[in-house]
Amino acid sequence: MREAFHEQLETVFADLAAICREVENAVHYATESLMTGDAAVAEAVISADAQIDRAAERVEDRAFAILALQQPVAGDLRTVVAALRMVSELERMGDLSVHVAKIARLRVPYLAVPEDARPSMMRMAQVAQDLVARATRVIADRDVDAAAEMEKMDDEMDQLRRTSLTELLSAEWDHGVEPAVDIALLGRYYERIADHAVSVAQRVMYVVTGQQPQATTEP
């Protein structure tokens, strides 16, 4: 019984890691569509989200089956419930990538982000994508050290977000309202992707170490 339980749990975590990899792709291509204005890439991100949703449903069903059939208690119970929460967060990260791709698509044939705002936006995108990549490793390998580093990166994200908002509210901003609104929302989406990645990693850490994760940076 215990052995069956742990095998099934391993499958759930392998599936979660696979979904996290798909989310990493979604973030990557959403950013590509944003930076290049390539509508086809944006469309691909938007339509691929259904796959993430279906994969998430399958993992949910499996986690429910484990709860119902194996009746885990204590740490095992918390691990399965953590998996259910992680799957919701991963699904949400997919949705947020779709939001980025939709802004890119909306501005085609133009680019949503003006030249001089691109470096800070690109940096936010990179930090978000890197955090998602680390979350994958944390899920796949229970890499507690990688999880610990992620919080520092999330602090960088918060700083980038503040810098970006300061830029577009400064007297030097001469691109008008539309790109400012796009950048404010894009920054919000990347920030949320980053927050969820950190939260997913913290849930894994909690499962491994038994220590309650700290509150997320939100609000």
Next chain:
Amino acid sequence: MREAFHEQLETVFADLAAICREVENAVHYATESLMTGDAAVAEAVISADAQIDRAAERVEDRAFAILALQQPVAGDLRTVVAALRMVSELERMGDLSVHVAKIARLRVPYLAVPEDARPSMMRMAQVAQDLVARATRVIADRDVDAAAEMEKMDDEMDQLRRTSLTELLSAEWDHGVEPAVDIALLGRYYERIADHAVSVAQRVMYVVTGQQPQATTEP
């Protein structure tokens, strides 16, 4: 055993309804601080969020105890897991109210939302608050009819959000970048509060009727 289970579950749902009422207050006062520029009201919303977080933790602990001690299966299991998800969403709605209050506080002694943009912002805030109030009733009374109406209101929210973005991107917009960015983010926060309220109600419906909720409006 079954009786103890159902009593404990009733307590969890009563607690969830109480948290939802606190969230309704948070949305109400966050909006008040936004519309009046009253820093003290904004501060009160921000500091009251810790209470919502603590109440959420207590409900989580209780739901875990039910899972561990009562070992529910089938529909009962899904109900407890639904409660765990609802509590995460309610906590998140509290965070989003804090975001609204923080924008209000940031602009004191000015108002974040210019005169002519106030009606549509006020309407978004009202729809969000009304959806949270309905979610409370759905949790407290398992009112399936109230839940069904909520989807239509959420469609109105999506429409309001689009109208608001169109307003601030129009040629007539003469308030510059800062209020536009504030309004875009505020609209996003109210929209997410509304989405979560609908999702919470759908989870209750699912528990009552056994029917899978439809996908949320996001993305």
